[in-house]
Amino acid sequence: MNGGTHGLGMERPHSDAPARHGEGRTAARVLVDLAALAGNYRAIGSATAAEVAGVVKADGYGLGVSGIARALYEAGCRTFFTAFGHEAVELRRMLDDVEIFVLMPRAGGEAHLLHEHRLIPCLFDLDGVDRWIGSAAAHGTPGRAALHVETGIHRLGLGREELDTLLGDRSRRSRLDVTLLMSHLACADEPSAPANRRQLDRFRAVRGAFPAARASLANSAGTFLGSDYHFDLVRPGIALYGHDPHYAHITPRVRPVATLEARLGQIATVEPGESVGYGGVATCDTARRIGVVLAGYADGIPRALYRPGRRFEVVIAGYRAPLFGTVSMDMVTIDLSSVPEDAVGVGAWVEIFGPNAPIERVAEQAGTIPYEILTGIGPRVERIHV
Numbered sequence: 083m084n085g086g087t088h089g090l091g092m093e094r095p096h097s098d099a100p101a102r103h104g105e106g107r108t109a110a111r112v113l114v115d116l117a118a119l120a121g122n123y124r125a126i127g128s129a130t131a132a133e134v135a136g137v138v139k140a141d142g143y144g145l146g147v148s149g150i151a152r153a154l155y156e157a158g159c160r161t162f163f164t165a166f167g168h169e170a171v172e173l174r175r176m177l178d179d180v181e182i183f184v185l186m187p188r189a190g191g192e193a194h195l196l197h198e199h200r201l202i203p204c205l206f207d208l209d210g211v212d213r214w215i216g217s218a219a220a221h222g223t224p225g226r227a228a229l230h231v232e233t234g235i236h237r238l239g240l241g242r243e244e245l246d247t248l249l250g251d252r253s254r255r256s257r258l259d260v261t262l263l264m265s266h267l268a269c270a271d272e273p274s275a276p277a278n279r280r281q282l283d284r285f286r287a288v289r290g291a292f293p294a295a296r297a298s299l300a301n302s303a304g305t306f307l308g309s310d311y312h313f314d315l316v317r318p319g320i321a322l323y324g325h326d327p328h329y330a331h332i333t334p335r336v337r338p339v340a341t342l343e344a345r346l347g348q349i350a351t352v353e354p355g356e357s358v359g360y361g362g363v364a365t366c367d368t369a370r371r372i373g374v375v376l377a378g379y380a381d382g383i384p385r386a387l388y389r390p391g392r393r394f395e396v397v398i399a400g401y402r403a404p405l406f407g408t409v410s411m412d413m414v415t416i417d418l419s420s421v422p423e424d425a426v427g428v429g430a431w432v433e434i435f436g437p438n439a440p441i442e443r444v445a446e447q448a449g450t451i452p453y454e455i456l457t458g459i460g461p462r463v464e465r466i467h468v
């Protein structure tokens with residue numbers, strides 16, 4: 083791609099920011115576009131007759147669960163999934179009238195917390211079922227739970243044998259209030275993978291045994307596989323946060339939610355023959371104007387982004403500029419030689435990913451997926467919900 087001297091005609095909302103940094107804890111921030119999040123929630127809803135839950139584990143995929151959950155709630159979301167009990171408790175403190183499912187309830191010790199905060203465990207083995215039944219009896223409540231069944235991903239889930247044992251045990255079944263039957267797809271991001279249909283068939287076969295329960299199979303990618311996969315409840319995560327796992331850019335269209343950006347801290351001309359950054363792997367063939375961006379791998383910019391011979395561009399004031407030099411813990415260096423000198427100065431914001439620099443490109447260049455980029459945004463980076 084041409085890094086070029088051309089302006090991209092993009093908005094320059096931050097280019098006139100004051101020439102200083104550190105008004106937050108660091109010089110990096112992630113802007114979280116809550117309107118885009120709500121729009122994505124509605125777009126997914128318009129593509130399914132099922133209820134759309136919000137998966138907000140790992141601090142809302144790294145973006146700050148409080149603002150995320152509130153915006154989803156305002157967009158109509160009334161069912162949430164977290165990974166752990168403590169995440170669910172945090173959510174309950176914010177939202178009283180929603181259902182909160184805990185995907186990975188701890189087998190021991192946590193039951194009390196779940197009952198106290200009206201949280202619903204997604205039980206995935208018989209041991210967990212028995213503990214939950216026992217704790218429910220002690221609390222004098224029905225053992226309301228989701229049952230997570232294994233259909234082919236071979237991660238969490240009751241296997242066939244355990245399921246048969248449960249189904250054949252009337253005493254256990256009568257003490258368990260299965261409100262949701264769920265499973266999880268392994269290959270939904272590959273629409274043509276035979277595993278999708280196989281898991282669908284297995285899930286359908288189990289579903290008949292729990293006629294009173296609602297059913298849920300699809301994550302974001304599963305939702306985009308079509309209505310066969312929707313059942314009563316879909317559980318998107320990543321699509322809410324703006325990544326289309328099919329890279330198809332078809333309906334429902336989702337918009338980027340997160341923009342990771344950092345201030346330019348210094349600009350200097352580096353002479354021919356000199357190199358920039360650790361290892362001296364980026365050497366100037368001609369004099370170059372090098373900008374130092376005040377965020378590095380501790381902030382979530384993957385070190386793998388810079389590889390000699392592979393160009394990766396960030397966006398500054400509407401111009402593209404390639405990384406030049408190894409990504410450090412707190413800094414990256416960029417080549418501003420092609421950017422007009424009067425267009426940027428110290429203090430300008432540099433977009434690492436966002437509406438003008440797709441997160442998909444960052445992930446691809448770093449050999450990973452957008453999920454890891456989002457959840458890898460460093461804890462010291464300020465989350466700003468706008």
Ligand SMILES: Cc1ncc(COP(=O)(O)O)c(C=O)c1O
Pocket residue numbers: 137185265266300301302303317318319320321
């Ligand atoms: C059980 C379960 N359901 C739904 C999701 C949401 O997945 P995605 O972010 O791919 O939509 C996840 C995320 O890993 C999950 O583990």
